Amino acid sequence: MPDQWIYLNGEFVTKENAKISVYDHGFLYGDGIFEGIRVYSGNIFRMEEHMDRLYRSAKSIMLNMPHSKEEFTDLVVETVERNQLRDAYIRIVVSRGVGDLGLDPYKCPNANVVIIVEPLAIFPKELYERGLEIVTVATRRNRPDVLSPKVKSLNYLNNVLVKIEAHLANVSEALMLNDQGYVAEGSADNIFIVRGSTFLTPPGYVGALEGITRNAVIEIAGKLGYEVKEEPFTRHDVYTADEVFLTGTAAEVIAVVKVDGRVIGNGVPGEHTKNILKEFRAKVVADGIQVYQEKAHQVS
Numbered sequence: 001m002p003d004q005w006i007y008l009n010g011e012f013v014t015k016e017n018a019k020i021s022v023y024d025h026g027f028l029y030g031d032g033i034f035e036g037i038r039v040y041s042g043n044i045f046r047m048e049e050h051m052d053r054l055y056r057s058a059k060s061i062m063l064n065m066p067h068s069k070e071e072f073t074d075l076v077v078e079t080v081e082r083n084q085l086r087d088a089y090i091r092i093v094v095s096r097g098v099g100d101l102g103l104d105p106y107k108c109p110n111a112n113v114v115i116i117v118e119p120l121a122i123f124p125k126e127l128y129e130r131g132l133e134i135v136t137v138a139t140r141r142n143r144p145d146v147l148s149p150k151v152k153s154l155n156y157l158n159n160v161l162v163k164i165e166a167h168l169a170n171v172s173e174a175l176m177l178n179d180q181g182y183v184a185e186g187s188a189d190n191i192f193i194v195r196g197s198t199f200l201t202p203p204g205y206v207g208a209l210e211g212i213t214r215n216a217v218i219e220i221a222g223k224l225g226y227e228v229k230e231e232p233f234t235r236h237d238v239y240t241a242d243e244v245f246l247t248g249t250a251a252e253v254i255a256v257v258k259v260d261g262r263v264i265g266n267g268v269p270g271e272h273t274k275n276i277l278k279e280f281r282a283k284v285v286a287d288g289i290q291v292y293q294e295k296a297h298q299v300s
């Protein structure tokens with residue numbers, strides 16, 4: 001791979017030089033926020049929605065962003081350009097910054113800002129054709145009134161615990177329930193179940209992040225004539241659904257064919273999931289902002 005340029009507090013540095021103090025409160029306390037965004041054929045997918053979510057997260061935890069949304073957008077575009085990638089994953093991290101060993105965020109005068117752009121392949125291509133096997137795990141989604149999942153914060157420990165449980169069960173992804181036993185979401189993706197021609201996905205108050213891929217899928221499903229309901233459901237509803245799929249920036253739209261040993265539908269990705277994936281792939285380029293202006297017409 002040619003040189004990878006990482007944006008770090010006003011400079012572009014190599015991976016080896018992208019270093020942050022051990023007194024950074026993101027490192028010490030998970031005090032910070034992040035975003036994951038995709039670039040498809042030189043188009044950044046739904047940049048505005050990601051920026052809005054980032055700034056809402058910052059507002060909620062009173063983190064002073066050192067740039068306006070417009071400046072931040074330009075920095076992200078510049079980082080993609082510098083790395084000369086047309087299909088990539090962008091990770092933005094904004095931490096509270098360097099302070100002392102105490103918790104007090106008021107002792108951190110400057111946020112640390114990092115933008116990383118990398119090529120990405122989360123699940124192998126065959127898995128999109130075969131579908132995923134997942135399990136539900138003991139780790140519960142944190143309650144929205146304790147730490148709102150709407151804040152995409154650096155507190156991902158329970159999501160990490162979900163990944164550990166998935167590994168122990170020999171599967172690549174797992175489902176979290178909320179404290180009342182309703183299905184919330186995966187470790188880094190939202191869930192949809194399909195019953196007849198109705199799509200169901202858990203509402204935000206159950207403990208799901210309001211994913212940007214989830215929003216895109218809700219729009220696509222509506223346009224294709226499906227009914228979409230945001231309502232709580234249980235594991236039983238997942239086991240007995242006609243189809244199940246997960247959505248996320250990294251995962252895109254991926255069918256689930258087995259949950260806790262129960263085969264979903266016919267055990268292969270269903271027709272409705274495939275319809276959504278097809279439309280989603282068409283939309284990702286159309287809904288993006290172009291990075292490489294002058295060459296964009298040659299790409300898609």
Ligand code: PMP
Nearest residue numbers: 188189190209211212213248249
């Ligand atoms: N839930 C969690 C916990 C996540 O981390 C993610 C990934 N951002 C999602 C859902 C999916 O959200 P999006 O479609 O915005 O990537």
